[in-house]
Structures are given as structure tokens and as C-alpha cells.
Amino acid sequence: MSAANLRARVRAEMTEEIKSVARRHLATDGANLSLRAVARDLGMASSAVYRYFASRDDLLTALIIDAYDAVGETAEQAAAGADNPLEKWLAAGHAAREWAVANPHEWALIYGSPVPGYAAPQDTVVPATRVMLLLGRTIAEAYESGVIVERPPLTGRFAEELAPIAAAYHPGVPPRVIADTIAAFFQICGAISFELFGQLKNSIEEDRRGFFDYQLRAAATLAGLTL
Amino acid sequence: MSAANLRARVRAEMTEEIKSVARRHLATDGANLSLRAVARDLGMASSAVYRYFASRDDLLTALIIDAYDAVGETAEQAAAGADNPLEKWLAAGHAAREWAVANPHEWALIYGSPVPGYAAPQDTVVPATRVMLLLGRTIAEAYESGVIVERPPLTGRFAEELAPIAAAYHPGVPPRVIADTIAAFFQICGAISFELFGQLKNSIEEDRRGFFDYQLRAAATLAGLTL
DNA sequence: GACATGCAAGAGCACTGCTCTCGTTGTGGC
DNA sequence: GCCACAACGAGAGCAGTGCTCTTGCATGTC
Numbered sequence: 486m487s488a489a490n491l492r493a494r495v496r497a498e499m500t501e502e503i504k505s506v507a508r509r510h511l512a513t514d515g516a517n518l519s520l521r522a523v524a525r526d527l528g529m530a531s532s533a534v535y536r537y538f539a540s541r542d543d544l545l546t547a548l549i550i551d552a553y554d555a556v557g558e559t560a561e562q563a564a565a566g567a568d569n570p571l572e573k574w575l576a577a578g579h580a581a582r583e584w585a586v587a588n589p590h591e592w593a594l595i596y597g598s599p600v601p602g603y604a605a606p607q608d609t610v611v612p613a614t615r616v617m618l619l620l621g622r623t624i625a626e627a628y629e630s631g632v633i634v635e636r637p638p639l640t641g642r643f644a645e646e647l648a649p650i651a652a653a654y655h656p657g658v659p660p661r662v663i664a665d666t667i668a669a670f671f672q673i674c675g676a677i678s679f680e681l682f683g684q685l686k687n688s689i690e691e692d693r694r695g696f697f698d699y700q701l702r703a704a705a706t707l708a709g710l711t712l
Numbered sequence: 713m714s715a716a717n718l719r720a721r722v723r724a725e726m727t728e729e730i731k732s733v734a735r736r737h738l739a740t741d742g743a744n745l746s747l748r749a750v751a752r753d754l755g756m757a758s759s760a761v762y763r764y765f766a767s768r769d770d771l772l773t774a775l776i777i778d779a780y781d782a783v784g785e786t787a788e789q790a791a792a793g794a795d796n797p798l799e800k801w802l803a804a805g806h807a808a809r810e811w812a813v814a815n816p817h818e819w820a821l822i823y824g825s826p827v828p829g830y831a832a833p834q835d836t837v838v839p840a841t842r843v844m845l846l847l848g849r850t851i852a853e854a855y856e857s858g859v860i861v862e863r864p865p866l867t868g869r870f871a872e873e874l875a876p877i878a879a880a881y882h883p884g885v886p887p888r889v890i891a892d893t894i895a896a897f898f899q900i901c902g903a904i905s906f907e908l909f910g911q912l913k914n915s916i917e918e919d920r921r922g923f924f925d926y927q928l929r930a931a932a933t934l935a936g937l938t939l
Numbered sequence: 940g941a942c943a944t945g946c947a948a949g950a951g952c953a954c955t956g957c958t959c960t961c962g963t964t965g966t967g968g969c
Numbered sequence: 970g971c972c973a974c975a976a977c978g979a980g981a982g983c984a985g986t987g988c989t990c991t992t993g994c995a996t997g998t999c
Binding site for chain 2 (some may be wrong): 515516517593594596597598599600605610613639641642643646647650664665667668669670671672673674675676678679682683684686687688689690691692693695696698699700703704706707
Binding site (some may be wrong): 718719744746747748749758759762767768 | 954955956957958959965966
């Protein structure tokens, strides 16, 4: 019995160790990291890794989930230390960007182009929404305290698709506010991705944090946060 | 002499044909397309392809440049048919998105995560700016005709980095307007990427065009276009 | 103690990017 | 018109890849 626990514990540790080394490889090889190379680094045969992950894609899935959770956790903790909506917004945004700058390949894994031939399994969808939901909650709270600018309601067919989702996650908040928050989220992710993927080269080189801060505030305005 | 032209012409045709097949493979295998498979499809030895492209990365670079030009061209043509700034903005945006939906892997190649171990050569930077410049020009024209909302000037260190760039590409337009246009550009690219990369799954499924239209208008507001 | 299970290793398959060599063929200078 | 030269295609080969299968060993269970 305690032996069974031992087996399970060793297995869990090994799994964690493989992921850890894989994450290190991610930093140099990106999404096409080599399972064999990971195994080599661990001093084990490549075939042994398959005891822990059924395929390379499975390993990637594990890394993806961890990454979603890591940004989510970081952003949530940063937001928890703030006491008004705008501060929360800024704290979460800067935390997400700093995490992304520190772990660019993990960011690419989750918010970059999907790995070819890789279909994200269902396990990833919940962690994937964590940052978006944090921003949504921040705006929802702000809405309830009346610091969101009033705007005309949504029209169009997509509004009918968005309404139930808005109601499910943030009851009481108008779909219009959710749509604008999504727009803001797109802008923030775009800003981080463009910086990470090198598209800012030859333009903003020094004060990237300041530039992002500006972007974040623009996004907040977009979401309807009165500054 | 005409013989020399023949060689050159055959070479150009062959180069084009390789790119064409590679583009087809891109649709199924993404960025890790196989040079050997491309060669097989062309009925030639894989080594022969190296006469035309020094490496797989070189092939990718060619595809990247073509892709940048293709979206740029599409967006520019769509914008040319519009006669006021907002129409131009919307036409360019929708054209870009439609191109992206039709060529998702090419979009991923240029606006997705960079190919691991691949460093974009200098040849790509000019085509890469085409869409951004189109939006910039659209806003610049709108600014000159006085339909851009007045906003306080930029402050902060990044403003000093942005000012010369703004002056170089769109003289007379305040850096603040450029910064907001960049923000709008980020949002638009984010919206397209999120849709293409499957992050809209289980939310907006039907009226994605309408949803994007809303995003585009939000971006226009962000850029300062009065609607 | 016998049995069964979990695990690691190694060989092997089909594939990859890329290099090198070796004939062939088109091309510009004499 | 000829000839040296450069461009070209094919094939073999190298080191690496994901993944499978078989084998042997150690461990936990009855």
C-alpha cells in the first residue's frame, strides 16, 4: 500500500522531471523539441519516456496546460494585490507580459500558431480561458461599481451567440461590455505577441514596458474602464 | 543569348513551381513541411531542390515574403475601392481577414510564432510592414482631413522612440495617433489570429464575420477614427 | 515463494534536412 | 563550331527524428 504510493510518487516525480527538462528544451528548440534529446538529457532511453507520455503531442499538451496555468496564476496573483479595477487591469497585464518575456517559447506555445497536425485536446480549454476570465471579472466588478462607460447594446447575429456566454460567465454584465473586453484582450495579446515574435524590431527597442503600459491603458479604455 | 534566357526562365519557373507545391504542403504540415516530400511531389530528387533554395529555411523565407506581399496586396486593393477613411479601414481589415481564413497556414507563418531556430532575414522586413503602413496611411489621410479625434500627446520614454518613426512614415501626424493606430493594428491581428488558431471555438461559431466587423470598428475607434 | 505488473533498454522502421560525388547538359568566349 | 565551364539532376550517405516492439529486470501482490 505504501509501496503503491511510492510507485505513484516516483512516477509523478519522473513525469515532472521530464516536463521540466522538456521546458528547458522548449527554450531553444521551440515546439519541435526532440523527445530523444530530452531523454538523453535525463540519461534514459527515448523509449522509456513513452511510459510517461504516449506521444510527443501528449508531452506538448502537458506543457501547454502548465503554461496556461502559469500565466493565469501569475496574472491572478498580481491582480489580487490591487484594489481598484484599473490597478487590477494594469497589474494583470504587466504580469502576463513579464511572464511572456521570461518564457517566450511557452507563450508561443499557447498564444502562437498551433503546432501543425496537433489538435488541442479538451483538457486545455479550461486553463486556456484563465487570463481572459480574469480580465472579464475585473471589468464585471468595475461594471457593478459603475465605472464602465455606458455604450449602446450590441446588434447583429454574433450578439446572439455572445449573449449566453456573457450571461454564463458574467451574469448581469451586458454583452456589449464583454465584447469590448474581448477586443481589449485581443489587443493585449497582440501587443505581447508582436513584441515577442520580433515584430517590434527596429521600432521600439528601449522602453518596451512603457510602450506596453500605453497599450494596456488603451485596452482598458477600449474595454470601457474610465481612467 | 536567347539560350541564356531559356536557362534563366526555366530556373524562375522551377523556383515558382517549388514554392507553389511547398505552399500546398504548408496547408497540411504547417511550418515543418518536408522538403523531401515537396521534391517527391515534383518528381525530383530532394537534393535537386537545394539548387534553388539553399535550405529549408530559405524556402520558408521565400514563402514568408510572398505571404506578406499577398495580404498586403489584397488589403491594398480592397482599400483602393473605398472612398472614405472608415470604408478604407473596414475594407482593408475584412480583406486581410478573408485572406487569412483562406490561407490560415500562411497567416500563421507570418503573424504566428516564429519558426524555432529560424531568424527572419532582412529581406522580410519591408514586406512585413505593408499592412501596418496601409492602416497608417489611412489614418494619416483621415487625420489630414480632420476626422481623427484630438487626444493629448504621448508622454514617456517610448514616445521619444516612436516620434522619429512616426515622422519618417507619416510626417505631420502626431505620434499619439500612430501609437493608437498600432494599438488598433494589434487588436485586429489579435482578432484574426485568435479566430484562426482556434481560440474562438465554443464561443463565436456562426457569425464570425459580424464579430470581426465589430472588432474592426472598435479598432477604428481606438485609432481615433470618428464613426 | 510464485505470479503479475511496471519499467527501462535496445533494436528497428520509416522518415527528416543536408552534403557530397558523379555523370549530363546547356552556355558564353574564342 | 568548338571547348571549357558552370549549372543541374540523381543517388548514396550521414546524423538525427518519432514511434513500436521485444526482451530482460526489478518491484509489489497474493
